[in-house]
Structure formats: structure tokens, C-alpha cells
Amino acid sequence: MKTLLLLLLFCRVSSTVKHSLRYFVTGFSGVSNLPELVAVASINGVQAGYCDGTNKKLEQKLDWEKKVFENDPDQLKMYTHHCFMDYPHRFKTTMFSLKQVFNQSEGVHILQLMQGCEWDEETGEVTSFMQYGYDGEDFIVFDLKTSTWITPKPQVVSIKLKWDSEIGRIKYNEQFFTQTCPKWLKMYLHHGNSSLLRIDVPSVSLLQKTPSSPVSCHSTGFYPDRAMMFWRKDGEEIHEGVERGEILPNHDGSFQMNVDLDISSVSPEDWRRYDCVFHLSGVEDDIITELDETQIRTNWEKPMTTITIIISAVVVVVVVFAAAAGFMVHKNKQDQRRPPDSEVSSELSERLDPET
Incomplete structure (x- = not known):
């Protein structure tokens, strides 16, 4: 038994191969220099799409995505609808309700949504998730097992009850997370396998x-x-x-x-x-x-020691004295070559005398 435990401790177990499709949506209130809503889609941790719901801007970040949307125009239509219509409306009304229940009239507030699915390639298991956060704290989570919303905040029970009563929206969430999201994830992995399924060592x-x-x-x-x-x-x-x-x-x-x-x-x-x-x-x-x-x-440079500083100072002094001595020698030589002042004055007088 002891040998078996040691083997379990020291033998490496290969991790299962999981793939993910995640959507991150963020809404802002009280921030003037940012769009009111932005969304990002990621596949296996790589950004695949970007959405600016305020300025009606939708971008595909990966080249192969264009082929996917060409073959499936309904998918692009759905992304456009969520980015430009559904998310902006939902976030605006939710933000308004949250400000009311928390008695907030002004200030900066952030509403975030993370949703998507993971697929275990080895077991075939699919795990889905959908959760909201408000001002950095968990706000509400959709439980796929019971198809109901769960919240840790007593103040937002009224919002939970309202969302639980929206049967159409709950049915859409069930279908998206159990069928649509895994289907899209596998399709993306198929079209982008050269980049999404690659292995690069660092x-x-x-x-x-x-x-x-x-x-x-x-x-x-x-x-x-x-x-x-x-x-x-x-x-x-x-x-x-x-x-x-x-x-x-x-x-x-x-x-x-x-x-x-x-x-x-x-x-x-x-x-x-x-x-x-x-x-x-x-x-x-x-x-x-x-x-x-x-x-x-490292970028760190070793500081000079005291001995190094003293030696450097002595070298500087020697150089200064040598330069001064050289200047004096040069000056003396120039003075020796220069004629006396009396001779210079006599020659200058002769040149200035007009009768000379």
C-alpha cells in the first residue's frame, strides 16, 4: 500500500485536454471616455472577436473566422444582434435596476457577464456557465441543473424572481449552453485547428x-x-x-x-x-x-566599491595635473618664440610712419 501511494505521488498524470469558448461582456456607467458596452470572445484563451456595442463595431480577430461566417451567415447575424441590440438593452435595464436596489444615484459602476462552455476532448463532457458580476462582486449565476437564477445578494432577490419568470429567455439559455455553444466550439476547433490545436514550447x-x-x-x-x-x-x-x-x-x-x-x-x-x-x-x-x-x-549594475572610487579619483587628479603641466610647457615655448615687446613696438612705428 505504501509503494502504491508513493507511485501516485511521484508519477505525473497527464491532464485532460479541455477546450473552451468564452464570452466576456462589460457595461460601464459613469465613465465618459469608454464605450458603454464592450464584448470579447475567446477560444482556448485566445481572443477571437471584439464587439463595441456603443459604436456598432464588430471585429473578427482570427483569419479563419471569416470563412466560418461566410459558410454560416446566420451565426454572424446572431452575433450582430447580441452585440448591437440585445446586450446593450439588457445591460442598461439591469444597471438601472441594480442602482435602485443598492440606492446608487451617481458614480462609476461596472456590470460584467462571463458565459460560455468547456469541452473535454477525452471524455466528451461539456460544462457550461453564465454568471454576472457588479462592481467587482458576484451578482447572479444561472444554474443549468435547475434552470433558475441564484444570487448571494439578498438585495437583488427581486431581480432573480423577475428573471426566473422569463420562460423564453430561460429556454434560450438551455439550448445555447447545451447545444449551440458546444457545436460552435467544435466547429471553431475544426476550422482553426492549425492555430488553436498547435503546441508551442516556450x-x-x-x-x-x-x-x-x-x-x-x-x-x-x-x-x-x-x-x-x-x-x-x-x-x-x-x-x-x-x-x-x-x-x-x-x-x-x-x-x-x-x-x-x-x-x-x-x-x-x-x-x-x-x-x-x-x-x-x-x-x-x-x-x-x-x-x-x-x-x-538582470539589468542591475554592480556599484563601485570604495577602493574603486578612490582609484578613480586619483586618476582624475593625475590627469588634471598632467593637462595643466602640458599647458604650462606649451605656453613657455610660445613665449620663447615671441619677440620682445620693444622690438614689436619699433617695427609697428616704422610701418605707421608715412615718411619711412
Whole structure:
């Protein structure tokens, strides 16, 4: 039994391959320099579309999307309807209701919606979600199992009851999340498989701001975003003194992440016991980077020591004195070549005398 537990602890289990289609909609109130509503669609964490509901602007960010909408014009029509009509109206009325129940007459307020679905390619399982947030806090969630809205806020129970009574909208949500969203996700993966199903391994570097700062193991350029990175000591993963960063998108559609190690209590002779491990789903071999001082990249410049400053000052003084001495020698030579003042005056008088 003990051997089995050890095998479960140290053997890596391959993570399931999940794909996602997510929509993020944000409405603003009290902000003059931003559109009242913007929406973003993402596939596997990559931005696929952008919508500006205020200025009636809809963009496809991926080249293959144009072919999809050419083959399925009804889909583009649906996106246009939601972006320019449905979402702006729904967000405006919801924002008005929330201001009333929370007794808010002015100020900046933000209403957010996140909805979409995930598909497990190995098991075929589909998970859907639809939830709202208001001013940075959870507002209301749609429960697909019961087809009802759930809210943690007692103040908005009236809104929940109103939304529960909208049978047509609930039926639409059921169909979209159980049928339409998974269908679209699989279709997008089919048309964009060359980019969405690719695997790119990253470049990994060790970074440090100053000698007293943590050493950051930074990876960038990997795809997909199903990755993890951690520090090890003597081959075992450690958590103390380690700070993990989030997976962030790059401008080219790839991702980056970092994990920091506090080395303030690590003696120089123990550095060789540490390494950074990057694991990307779908790739068998991990990228292992040893903690090596010679491999750390930094912009920090070593300050001059006291001896260095003294030597530099002495050199400056010597140079100044040498320059002064050279100037004096040069001046003396010039003075020796110059005729006496009496001779210069006599010659000048002779030239000015008209009878000469």
C-alpha cells in the first residue's frame, strides 16, 4: 500500500485536454471616455472577436473566422444582434435596476457577464456557465441543473424572481449552453485547428532585479495555456518561499508565466540543489532550468566599491595635473618664440610712419 501511494505521488498524470469558448461582456456607467458596452470572445484563451456595442463595431480577430461566417451567415447575424441590440438593452435595464436596489444615484459602476462552455476532448463532457458580476462582486449565476437564477445578494432577490419568470429567455439559455455553444466550439476547433490545436514550447529564462530580489523563472511563447511551472529542491517540488504568477496572454496569441523563488535564505553552495520545471500539456518532456548564477539575466549594475572610487579619483587628479603641466610647457615655448615687446613696438612705428 505504501509503494502504491508513493507511485501516485511521484508519477505525473497527464491532464485532460479541455477546450473552451468564452464570452466576456462589460457595461460601464459613469465613465465618459469608454464605450458603454464592450464584448470579447475567446477560444482556448485566445481572443477571437471584439464587439463595441456603443459604436456598432464588430471585429473578427482570427483569419479563419471569416470563412466560418461566410459558410454560416446566420451565426454572424446572431452575433450582430447580441452585440448591437440585445446586450446593450439588457445591460442598461439591469444597471438601472441594480442602482435602485443598492440606492446608487451617481458614480462609476461596472456590470460584467462571463458565459460560455468547456469541452473535454477525452471524455466528451461539456460544462457550461453564465454568471454576472457588479462592481467587482458576484451578482447572479444561472444554474443549468435547475434552470433558475441564484444570487448571494439578498438585495437583488427581486431581480432573480423577475428573471426566473422569463420562460423564453430561460429556454434560450438551455439550448445555447447545451447545444449551440458546444457545436460552435467544435466547429471553431475544426476550422482553426492549425492555430488553436498547435503546441508551442516556450523559452525559459532566469531573471532577477537585484542580488537581494527573488529569482524569477520566466517562460514565454508557449501554447496552449494548459501549463504549470514550479521550483524543485533535490528533485522534489517546494512551496515555501515560492510565489506563482498567473498565465498571461502575449500579443501574438501565445502565453507567458513566471514562478519566483526567494533565495535570501539559500546559501551559494546550495544553489545547485534547486531547479525550475516547466510542464506543457501534450508534451512529454519537461523543460528543466537549473538555478545557476551565471545564467541569470538582470539589468542591475554592480556599484563601485570604495577602493574603486578612490582609484578613480586619483586618476582624475593625475590627469588634471598632467593637462595643466602640458599647458604650462606649451605656453613657455610660445613665449620663447615671441619677440620682445620693444622690438614689436619699433617695427609697428616704422610701418605707421608715412615718411619711412
